[in-house]
Amino acid sequence: MRAYRLLTGEDSSEFCHKVTKALADGWELYGSPAYGFDAANGIMRCAQAVVKDVEGDYDPDKRLGEL
Numbered sequence: 485m486r487a488y489r490l491l492t493g494e495d496s497s498e499f500c501h502k503v504t505k506a507l508a509d510g511w512e513l514y515g516s517p518a519y520g521f522d523a524a525n526g527i528m529r530c531a532q533a534v535v536k537d538v539e540g541d542y543d544p545d546k547r548l549g550e551l
Contacts, residue, residue, distance in 0.1 A: 487536045488514070489548045495519070495528035503532050511536045 491506060493499035507513070511534035518531040538551045 485538055485540060485542055487538050487548055487551050489534050490531055491534060492529065492531045495530050499530050503534070506534050509536075 489506070489511065491499070491502050493502060503513075514533040514535045520529055521527075522529045536551060
């Protein structure tokens with residue numbers, strides 16, 4: 485099965501660490517990152533999709549970050 489996650493967060497080193505940890509855990513980048521202004525909070529936000537091939541069938545109760 486191929487698992488998909490969309491990592492999101494404020495444009496900060498914390499977001500970069502979130503993506504770096506996913507890569508270290510075997511996830512691969514999927515597509516280009518997205519970047520946009522959150523006018524309600526006055527901050528920039530980032531998003532990056534990642535994918536990973538895993539054993540087993542799809543289970544909606546499984547936490548994807550634990551794969």
